[in-house]
Amino acid sequence: MTDNAYTRPRTSLRSRPRADEGPEVRIRSADEWDPWFATLLRAFGGTEASPEGRQLWHDLAEPERSLGAYDGTAVVGTAGALSLRVAVPGGSVVPMAGVAMVGVLPTHRRRGLLTALMRRLLDDSRERGEPLAGLTASEPAIYGRFGYGLATQRIRLAVPRHRVSLTPPPDSGRVRLRLVDPAEAAAACEQLYAARVPLRPGMLERQPGWERLPLLDPLADRNGCSPLQCVLAEDPGTGLLLGYARYAVRPEWDASGPRGTVEVRDVEAADPAGYAALWSYLMDIDLTETVVADSRPVDDPLLHLVSDARRCEARLLDGLFLRPVDVGAALEARRYAAPVDVVLDVVDAFCPWNTGRWRLSGDAKGASCLRTGDPAELALTVRELGTAYLGGTTLAALAAAGRVREVRAGALAAASRAFTGEVAPWLPHSF
Template structure:
């Protein structure tokens, strides 16, 4: 890194300068309302800044949240706000910040993995992050697609709600459903205040956020949907777009009832949802799945920080008994051969001198970690190398593909 620049931990007084920097980097204006919102979840003690002559020219931050992984929930450093001033590119600042951040996460020993959303996907493999979970965006022709009549849930009752007024119900549903949804992040402390803030600047011309709760047969809240509507009329009449923020349900009937409602909103001709799972059940309960207009893109990237801790924290779809040979130039404690055992109910990981069954980098172990990248695909791409016939093709998968639902 350029010797004129120093790295240091941020302080609360740095927040405005960091917001100004990120406005340059991500091409948006940070008004006072959005700055105050960001302060709800910002952790200055986990924020690194690069400073030159009293000016902040680089930044990265980690947020303390948990992440649902196959068969469990683990603490994960949620990395965000990564950026370098356009005047200081190509001077080693990003590398220095990412290396220090990973070292600090490893040294603290609380979080076996770090996760992020990559604005540019060429950057983060250099630091050991692998593309571990994808999303399917939906741009549906809502007048030409309906939930099938034979799908369950038609008899269930729904009620319109003000999301802020039913925060506790939403949080309870989210916590229950999220405990088994790989890729969902916990929302501790003020995270629900953050998600329900609903700033006008974040609406892109759409309405305030609306909510609906579906009660189960026992009368208790069983699922919810959040959405906005961007109204529009053309020469043919109403042409509004329903913009779905989130759907949370773990019961098939509740899930179908919520989507039946969303596709039936009056005066709308289209529906947008950006955070569908790759195996989203919606395509299996509508009458015209092609009209969902699905698109696929990478979402959550995982960096294994504490290899044995990470591999013991998750569970495996099928019985597992394999020796992995892993290379990690940034965190050498992860390099070497590891004997990994486990299954749906247990897991173990210890060092070994036994010959390797499978060789791969820490980046590709991160890609494999949540079950969203198949091992067979890594092998076919030459990203992993089979050393024996004992290759656990299915074990790193899970019952459902990971489903990241928020950019943090």
């Protein structure tokens, strides 16, 4: 056992509470999917899922990591974890428990069920050796108390295509564009996506089955849009795939003429020429007025291609909320932009095995993070570590908000530089 190892919890995901503890929290059985999923939908307002969406999440959900809160035989709460892998600074792809499908019925709220579900999921993640846990939040205020910090942000863009022009790089004219069936091009697009994952922290490695998610396009969810479309950017000489965009068009007319919207689902490209060519195409679709993209990186190159970024109406939104499950393993898994040698005094009220002092030593080649008895140099909670982990928010910014405390003069500036990333972290899709 190394210095930063921890003792496994005595209770497992499969243990049963005492009868006097209220609803039982346990793993759902395979034949309990329908009532379990119905409870989740009810907790989110009762809107029915499309058959296609229901089937996809049935297939992606892991029964052995799906928890239900049972009041007798009735499912009154749900939560699950997905075995995901996320890119971290330095290019490694690290196991992450993707906390998802969390809901408690209104009849059973404020009884501690959410806390019990979160407790069991994190204990299980620890037993599995996952250094990180992450989630997307319908209500962000809920999850800070469980140690999750906002690690990635995204922007929503609404580009008025007749009032904004693009200035693409000189070689973008060499790119060939080709409309294809999204399903037929899926394998090639997934290969390009996979190559992009290590280049931006926060991106998810799509494991078998997850390639279906970006193609999900049920008629019931289109809200007047066309079926999903896909355009490829290719090198005309070699046929090499340079990028792709998936989108749909929402036709709309008024007395003055067409006012349609291009709703962009995905844009990925291997080089600037392919990226600019794809956006030029999206902004030149006939009978449309606005190009909307709901989730782009905050440092999206598009903002430097357009003639007027102000008119793109960029709106900042939250993305991935992250927390270390094992502080030592998590901080060792990533690389650092500058040499760092700092003692962190970490408080983790929800996962107390992380609480204590940790010496982090690392650089661009590797890192170690071990428990130490040396004096603390920076003091923070695990939530701040989660916020700063992917490099999108600096420790200095958190210190300015009073959430990181510098104990040794100079420690903050050095650690903040080391944690900062070259590109903004970004979660490309929810889970």
